[in-house]
Amino acid sequence: MNTNNEQIVTHAYQRIFGDLDISAVDDYMSKDFVQHNPTIADGPAGVKQLVQMLISQGVDKQKVEFKHVIANGDIVILHTRYEMVGNEWRFIDIYRVEDDELVEHWDAMMQMPDTRANNNPMF
Template identity: 45%
Template sequence: MKKTPTLALSLLLVFGAAALPAARADDAKPAAASKHANAAANKALVLKAYQALFGDHDLSAVDRYWAKDYIQHNPYMADGTEAVKQFVEKIGLLNGPKFKVEFLRVAAEGDLVFVQTRQPKMGNTPEMVIVDIFRVANGKIAEHWDVMQAVPADAVNKRPMY
C-alpha cells in the first residue's frame, strides 16, 4: 500500500521551507575571516614570545606573554610562569649568547600554534630539533606541549631532520 502525504504535511513542507531564510555562501565568510585573523594573531604572539624568551633571553617576556595559570605538558617542567623562569635559568639559557631563533616551520589553527625550531649545539648539548605546540587564550600562552630530539651524528639517511 503506497502512502501519500497529507495536505497539511505538504503545505508545511512547501510553506515551512519558504519561511526559512535562504543560506548564502557569504554567511560563512565573516566567521572564517575571524577565525583566520585569530589564528594569525596567535601565531604572531607566539613568535614574538618565543624570540623574546629564547633568542633575546628576556625573562620578563614570560610575564608579558604567558598566562599566570599556564599549563605545561613537558614532564620536566611544572605549571605556571615561575616554573618557566626557573627552567630557563636552570638550563643556563640566559648565560649563552643571544640569537635569532631559527623557525623552520610555523602553523596556526584556531587557538593552537605549532613551531618547529633548530637549536644549535651549545656546550655539551647536541644540536636539537624541537616541535612546540602552544595553546593561546585571551592573548596569552595558556598551554604547551613539546617534542625534542637530538640530531644524531650517525644518521642512517642523509636527509636533515628539518
C-alpha cells in the same frame, strides 16, 4: 589561520628562548600556564626556572630559526632549530593561546645525532 596568535607565539618564543629574556614570560604567559612537559613545573615560574638554567649552562642568545609555524584557531605549532651548549636541537612546540596569552604547552625535542642512518635533513 589566526595570524595574531601566530605572531604572539613566535614573538614570545624568540624573546623567551632566543633572547633568554625572563621578563618576557610575564609579558606573554598566563599566570595559570599549563605545562605538559613533565620535566618543567607548571606556571610561568617553571618556564623562568628553565630559562635561568639555560643561561647558567652557557646557552647563548640566538635568533630562533622557525622552519614551520602552523596556526589553527587557538593552537600554534612551531618547528624550530635551536643550539644548546654546542649541540643542535630540533623542537616541535605546541601552544594554546587564549586572550592573547600563552595558556598551555606541549613539546617534543630531538638532538642532532652524531651518526645518521640517512642523509635527509632534520629541518
